[in-house]
């Protein structure tokens with residue numbers, strides 16, 4: 207399988223090069239040249255597979271440059287860190303199916319992709335005798351999942367900047383209790399934007415970037431999307447095991463990575479009725495799907511902070527397909543966005559969008575009300591991100607389809623909001639309780655680019 211760029215500016219490359227490139231060098235995103243097809247019979251033959259076995263079946267046609275037994279071992283190691291034997295179990299609650307994606311080390315769905323990516327990086331770097339220094343900024347979830355994905359891995363050092371005191375206490379501990387020698391937490395006296403600006407400046411300094419082999423782990427890496435495709439197949443099989451015919455997915459969306467993985471599963475032939483794109487008040491993608499209005503506005507802070515995003519980085523991958531694989535159209539669309547702050551779509555394009563997706567936006571009051579009513583009806587606690595998806599599914603998806611809602615975080619990770627909604631305490635899982643007594647390591651710094659640059663330069667592998 208070869209990989210191309212959505213902007214058409216690179217020669218096709220192999221899987222391992224696509225993983226190491228992350229963002230395409232022409233500024234676009236990498237995509238496979240085609241999608242392997244899974245026929246009805248083949249899909250049926252996957253019904254008895256364990257999660258890692260299924261993951262191998264889904265992932266391997268996209269990867270022809272890693273030997274089969276090595277890829278198998280890598281996938282097994284990635285999912286052995288999950289605490290549930292089914293890795294991503296599906297539970298039926300009050301007419302909806304909850305796909306629990308939070309049984310990884312940091313209790314959020316990003317572990318599904320980042321455990322895999324960490325092992326992939328280690329494999330490729332060891333093979334090539336290279337090193338990688340990952341630098342990233344986080345407001346919470348991505349940073350902790352990335353740190354746990356690469357801790358102790360050969361060939362990799364990671365530097366994660368977070369705004370001091372501005373992540374949740376659990377998120378901060380999930381990062382700073384990782385004291386492996388290859389992990390450097392940097393708490394910045396400033397905001398998330400300060401952290402992100404400094405990381406961008408470091409990457410824009412091409413000399414520094416080359417000299418220290420800097421790399422990123424943001425959601426634009428193809429391997430992350432690929433790992434997430436697996437659980438759409440897994441959930442579809444589990445739901446149809448119990449007799450359902452039509453299956454739709456509701457996906458709480460920020461960067462469009464998770465829902466794009468669902469779109470890939472559909473293109474591979476998985477019979478999905480509808481992909482429901484659920485947003486909070488940051489609803490540019492809902493406006494796009496429902497009104498054809500893709501215009502930028504400000505970001506507002508909500509109780510589902512991992513979805514407080516304005517420009518969804520993975521949206522470009524979908525645009526490439528919407529434009530029927532014409533990179534010049536993608537370039538035009540982003541030129542229009544830069545000049546006018548919006549992208550316009552034709553009636554025919556919007557018709558095709560709505561054949562695949564539907565969308566609803568659930569505001570803060572709606573999110574808290576969903577957590578509360580769901581808890582009273584079922585005794586099951588939803589985290590605020592998951593609640594956005596459940597609220598949207600109840601509003602839009604017909605009850606005669608199996609409505610699968612992706613549960614992207616454990617409720618205890620956002621316990622404050624959940625307690626506010628239900629008025630009762632969220633039981634603290636062992637994985638969180640254990641953090642309190644653990645040793646921590648973290649460097650505090652002002653939002654001073656020079657200081658950060660020197661710190662990194664002195665510690666790169």
Ligand SMILES: *Cc1c(COP(=O)(O)O)cnc(C)c1O
Nearest residue numbers: 460461462463464512591614615
């Ligand atoms: C990252 C995240 C999301 C959004 O996922 P995208 O792939 O960015 O759309 C939703 N919920 C939680 C808990 C997250 O951490």
